[in-house]
Amino acid sequence: MRHIAADPPAFFHRGPSPLARLAFFGLISIALLFLDTRYRYLENIRHVAATVLYPLQRAAQLPGEALGWVGSYFVSQRVLSEDNATLRRQLVEQGVAVQALPTTQQENARLKALLDIRGRVGAAATAVEVLYSGRDAFTHKLFVDRGSDAGLTAGEAVIDAEGVVGQVTRVFPYMAEVTLITDKDQAVPVRVERSGVRSVLFGAGAGRTPELRFMAPNADIRIGDRLVTSGIDGTFPQGLAVAQVTTLERDTGQMFARITARPVAGVDRSRHLLVLGRAAALPPRPEEPAEAETAKKPGRGKARRG
Amino acid sequence: MALPKVPPLSPARPDEILRPARPWFIVLTLMLALFGNLLPFSGASLALRPDFLALVLLYWCIQEPRFVGVGIAWCVGLVMDVGDATLFGQHALAYAVLAYAAEYFRRRVLRFPLWQQALQVALLLALCAGLVILVRVVGGAPLPRWTYAVPPLSGALLWPVITVVLQWPQRPARSAAEL
Numbered sequence: 327m328r329h330i331a332a333d334p335p336a337f338f339h340r341g342p343s344p345l346a347r348l349a350f351f352g353l354i355s356i357a358l359l360f361l362d363t364r365y366r367y368l369e370n371i372r373h374v375a376a377t378v379l380y381p382l383q384r385a386a387q388l389p390g391e392a393l394g395w396v397g398s399y400f401v402s403q404r405v406l407s408e409d410n411a412t413l414r415r416q417l418v419e420q421g422v423a424v425q426a427l428p429t430t431q432q433e434n435a436r437l438k439a440l441l442d443i444r445g446r447v448g449a450a451a452t453a454v455e456v457l458y459s460g461r462d463a464f465t466h467k468l469f470v471d472r473g474s475d476a477g478l479t480a481g482e483a484v485i486d487a488e489g490v491v492g493q494v495t496r497v498f499p500y501m502a503e504v505t506l507i508t509d510k511d512q513a514v515p516v517r518v519e520r521s522g523v524r525s526v527l528f529g530a531g532a533g534r535t536p537e538l539r540f541m542a543p544n545a546d547i548r549i550g551d552r553l554v555t556s557g558i559d560g561t562f563p564q565g566l567a568v569a570q571v572t573t574l575e576r577d578t579g580q581m582f583a584r585i586t587a588r589p590v591a592g593v594d595r596s597r598h599l600l601v602l603g604r605a606a607a608l609p610p611r612p613e614e615p616a617e618a619e620t621a622k623k624p625g626r627g628k629a630r631r632g
Numbered sequence: 633m634a635l636p637k638v639p640p641l642s643p644a645r646p647d648e649i650l651r652p653a654r655p656w657f658i659v660l661t662l663m664l665a666l667f668g669n670l671l672p673f674s675g676a677s678l679a680l681r682p683d684f685l686a687l688v689l690l691y692w693c694i695q696e697p698r699f700v701g702v703g704i705a706w707c708v709g710l711v712m713d714v715g716d717a718t719l720f721g722q723h724a725l726a727y728a729v730l731a732y733a734a735e736y737f738r739r740r741v742l743r744f745p746l747w748q749q750a751l752q753v754a755l756l757l758a759l760c761a762g763l764v765i766l767v768r769v770v771g772g773a774p775l776p777r778w779t780y781a782v783p784p785l786s787g788a789l790l791w792p793v794i795t796v797v798l799q800w801p802q803r804p805a806r807s808a809a810e811l
Contacts, residue, residue: 347702348732355706355728358721363771368720375714383715386670458672462718463780464773469717496717503717510774531774594675 369496376498383501387457450603452476454484457501459594466509466529468492470599473502478601481561486596489567489589490514490555494601502601506593507568508536516568517556521546524556527569527587535572538585543576545583553587563602567591639803643746643796650802653696657801661688662708670715679779682787685712686760687794689727690753693734694741695799705731722767726760733759746792754788 342350361367452472460467472478474497482494484504492512496503505512510531516538517524523546525538541547551571557564569587576583644650668684689708692700709724716723733756734741741752761784769775 344702344732344735348728351702351706351728352725355709355721355725359719359725359767359771362720372714372717372720375711376717379711379714382667383670386667387672390672459674459678461669461673461678461716463776464718464768467717532777 372496373498377500380498380500383457450477452478452601452603454478454502454599454601456597456599460503463532465511466492466506466531466593467495468504468506468599469501470504470601471501472601473498473500475500478502479604482604483555483562483566483602485566485600485602486591486598488596489569489591490562491589491591491593491596491599493561504599507589507591508534508593514562514568515556515559516553517564518547519552519554520548521551523547524558525553527553530586535586535588536569538571538587539582541583541585543578543580543583547571547574547583547585549574552590561604639800639805641796641800643792644799644803648803650695650799651804653692653699653802655699658692658696658699661798662692665689666708666711666715669712679782680786682783682790683757683760686727686730686757687753687787687790688798690730690734690756691794691798693731694738697735697738700731701735702728702731719768719771722764725767726763729763730756730760746795749795750788750791753791754784757784757787760784 341347358368454470454472454476457469457471460469468491470484478494478497480494480497484491484494490507492504492506492509493514494502495505507514507527507529508531509529512529514527515524516527523541525541525545527536528539529536538547538553549571552567553569553571555562555564555566555568567590569589571585572588573586574583575585662685665684665688671681673681685708689700689705693705705727706724709727710721712718712723712727713720737752737756741749744752758781761780765776765780
């Protein structure tokens with residue numbers, strides 16, 4: 327397997343040596359990595375490059391989509407009628423709740439007016455479909471088929487039919503990146519539905535269930551408790567189901583209890599998701615030194631990191 | 633009427649002299665490999681999927697070191713960083729080191745039969761993956777699952793196939809023995 331053209335002798339000029347090139351490009355890479363991790367200066371370049379790459383990305387979806395079409399064409403009659411029956415039953419079940427809803431809303435509005443509570447703004451929601459799951463083995467991300475063209479912005483909450491899936495972290499012209507609640511850098515402020523105890527649910531990374539950190543061993547929480555968003559971060563609207571407590575270890579020798587909670591949403595299964603617009607505008611924050619603010623809100627600061 | 637003679641789709645014999653690859657063919661195969669990397673795999677298939685781009689890049693770095701070297705590998709890695717939405721420079725650094733290692737070891741790798749080449753390719757791809765882990769863990773990411781070790785191995789298994797396919801257009805239509 328030799329070539330006709332043999333390599334020229336070393337004294338022929340062929341530009342810098344491979345080692346010099348490696349050193350040059352290696353240094354640039356390290357500089358880029360540093361800028362991207364610490365300062366996120368490169369988002370504009372990334373947007374431009376992602377837009378250029380978009381046609382190829384989209385074309386890569388086509389084989390899978392074609393298989394999907396062929397597959398759906400051959401779905402059996404039985405599966406369809408079973409689905410249909412399930413959906414009808416769900417419709418009837420939810421119909422009861424929907425009928426009661428207007429009354430409850432009116433009641434709620436009156437009570438809120440009485441108590442002078444700021445109402446929740448019915449935020450706009452955008453239905454999106456999952457394009458593909460992130461290929462990076464170190465993070466848990468999804469890519470969805472709408473981006474700034476549909477008015478999405480970074481920071482919006484993403485849910486499926488069961489509960490919270492994640493948060494939009496990057497918006498490209500025709501797609502958006504969603505960081506799942508199982509990602510290591512993702513945090514969701516939650517409340518225990520039964521007792522009202524507030525906490526923050528942190529993702530734990532690959533193959534591990536998210537956990538509630540910094541909960542005192544005597545906190546009022548039990549296995550099976552549902553965690554819902556508390557809404558105090560102004561990002562996730564309050565009352566969305568997030569997770570269910572699965573394990574609980576209270577060791578009085580430890581500072582905090584070890585609590586893990588399994589997400590109720592189909593975080594890695596759902597194909598159809600809903601991106602919720604920003605919840606009610608929060609009142610302006612009191613003046614604080616910038617440092618103190620970031621230290622106080624580890625969840626939000628971290629959630630933006632990629 | 634005689635059809636133009638086409639070389640068989642099998643590994644080139646050690647005594648066979650390959651023609652130099654055409655630049656458009658190199659670019660085309662790199663594009664196809666990028667396309668393969670962008671395919672929406674998920675779950676188990678994603679864990680098994682080799683890094684096609686690294687494989688094809690490695691092949692060209694070994695076979696055509698004067699066309700494809702550290703610089704091109706770095707640029708291709710940057711494109712992959714955007715495609716995977718990973719940290720800027722992560723793939724670029726890994727591919728640049730891969731290209732350098734390929735340049736360093738190419739004469740040795742080429743001396744062996746394909747399946748022994750595959751073993752060395754596994755080591756080179758593992759070096760590439762290890763570098764990515766190092767970069768990410770220093771950047772604060774958690775360690776990936778053990779399945780992260782699978783793509784270099786599946787890539788090595790694919791090496792003989794990649795070699796046969798990519799060297800096919802470079803093989804002479806008639807072997808030296810028939811002339």
